[in-house]
Amino acid sequence: MLQTEVACVPAMINGGVDKTHYKQNHVYVGLDLHKETHTAVIIDCWNEKLDTIVIENKPSDFTKLLNKAKKIAGDLTPVFGLEDVHGYGRSLAVFLIEKGQVVKEVNSALSYSERMSYPTTKKSDDWDAYCIAAVLLRILDKLPDANPQDLYWTIKMIVNRRDAIVKAVTTLTNQLHGQLAYHYPSYKKFFNDVNSKTALVFWEKYPSPHHLTGVTEEDLAKVLRKPSHNCCSTRKAKEILDLVESDGDTTREYQESRDFIIQSIVRDIRFKAEEIKMVEKEMKSLLKLLDYKLETIPGVDTVTAIALVAGISDIKRFRNADKLARFAGIAPVNFSSAGKGKDKKSKQGNRELYAVFYFLAIQQIQVAKGSNLPRNPVFLEYYKRKISEGKTKIQALVCVMRRLVNIIYGMMKNKSEYVMPIVPLKEAV
Structure with a gap:
């Protein structure tokens, strides 16, 4: 039910019944939202288009939209329908709510269904906004009120940030695999995880076999003991050196530049690993605010x-x-027809x-x-x-x-x- 409407019942006026439907008390503003501009289409309760407004996605233009909608509405109340109240349309939704306006969240699947219901389909900002307004008019009392809360918005952003970093680490790891295959053909036998802490120390210090020239088993074991917390012994060092020797010489021209690439990838992986730790620390702080268990x-x-x-x-x-x-x-x-059907996985x-x-x-x-x-x-x-x-x-x-x-x-x-x-x-x- 609308925030401004208590019930859809006829009103008694001078002993008679006012048969005006509650939807006749509003004009309907559908908004197609984008990063830089928003397109608004205003319709009345008879689905007649009243006006089209294009504004920039900035607070100063939000006021222009509201004033124009109120002017067109006259004695009626404008109702705004937005698809994306947590992305590009969030600022506008917050602005309208703070101004006491009725703002409804329109699921994009509903506007898509409206757009595809016509014999000839088309796609434009103006038409998309009209379809949103049409959905707003048709199922006004079923649409949820827009409620863009800052805390959940921030949580969504920080989850996206961590996902982006993890995806970047995956890309870097694949690049590291590609480079190591040229330098160490048997590199997968060196360590269980190519980007583990111990492995990264090894790749950075010895990006190619010629850096191991003159390095003894004890020397290599000494390098690996600290990052592995004494898990890598002289036996592991001997195993690596034997594999390098059996692979043969892989040195080629411009080897130093290729070594630099591996060392650069290692530094980037380390940096992003630290960023993930910092992001997860911030995640814990946000979760504490909600007191969930x-x-x-x-x-x-x-x-x-x-x-x-x-x-x-x-x-x-x-x-x-x-x-x-x-x-x-x-x-x-449930998918059924003529009384026959069954439940299927959604x-x-x-x-x-x-x-x-x-x-x-x-x-x-x-x-x-x-x-x-x-x-x-x-x-x-x-x-x-x-x-x-x-x-x-x-x-x-x-x-x-x-x-x-x-x-x-x-x-x-x-x-x-x-x-x-x-x-x-x-x-x-």
């Missing part, structure tokens, strides 16, 4: 917890766990949030190597029970995800800790 769930660290918060945002916008499951694309969707919803729940479900059913002890006996028993009922492994995993939605919804709603239920070990293993 998500990290009490086995397998959930700071990164996973804040990824959940970034995807879910304010938990209060979901009336129950079913709504959250549907938002994440975890709840099944391919809709927030796929980033879906991926977080998928990763978390995998964590819950893991079993430790050697000891065969489950990380979460309750979920492992539940997973095995679903498989015994005839479900496939993927279907059983989705069931685990759905159960996690219920738990996480309750924990965020009540700010409670996760309490592991007691399950006999023989049932879980």
Whole structure:
């Protein structure tokens, strides 16, 4: 229901009934948002286009838009519909809300469906804005109020920042693999992880075999002991030197420049590793402000917890766990016709949030190597029970995800800790 409308009931006027529909009290402003400019289309309750306004994405132009909308509305109330209230349209949404305007969040899937419903489809800023306004008019009372909160916006940004750094590290690691293949053909046998702390020390000090000329097993072991915390012994040093000798001479012209490339990549990886630590420290500070206890769930660290918060945002916008499951694309969707059909796995919803729940479900059913002890006996028993009922492994995993939605919804709603239920070990293993 609109913030400015209490109910859609006829009003009694002079003993009669005013049959004016509540939608006739508004004009509808659909906005197509971009980085530099916004396009607004204003329509009335009869879906008639009243005007088109193009403004720059800056506060001074926001006032122009509001004044123009009020002028066109006259005695009516303008209602604004925005697709992206957390990105390019966030500043405008905040401005309009602070000015006491009614701002609705329009899911991009709705405006896309409106655009594709015409026999001849077209694509332009003006047409996109009109489609948003048409959706706003048609399902006004079903659209959620825009609520761009600074804390959740910041959390989303810091999650994106960490993802970008991790992606950059992956790119650098691939580049390092490519360069090392020319210098050390057997480099993969040197260390288990090519960008581990010990490996990076080795690549930086000995970017190519000719730097190892005259280096003894003890000399190399001395270099490797400190970064490996004494895990790399003289035996490991001998193994590396033997592999280098068996590979043969790989020195070519301009070798120093190629050595520099490897050393540059190593420095960049180190820098980004430190940046990730700093970002994760800031993540912990932001999570403390919300007082959630998500990290009490086995397998959930700071990164996973804040990824959940970034995807879910304010938990209060979901009336129950079913709504959250549907938002994440975890709840099944019914496909039927003529009374026949069945529930199928959803391919809709927030796929980033879906991926977080998928990763978390995998964590819950893991079993430790050697000891065969489950990380979460309750979920492992539940997973095995679903498989015994005839479900496939993927279907059983989705069931685990759905159960996690219920738990996480309750924990965020009540700010409670996760309490592991007691399950006999023989049932879980």
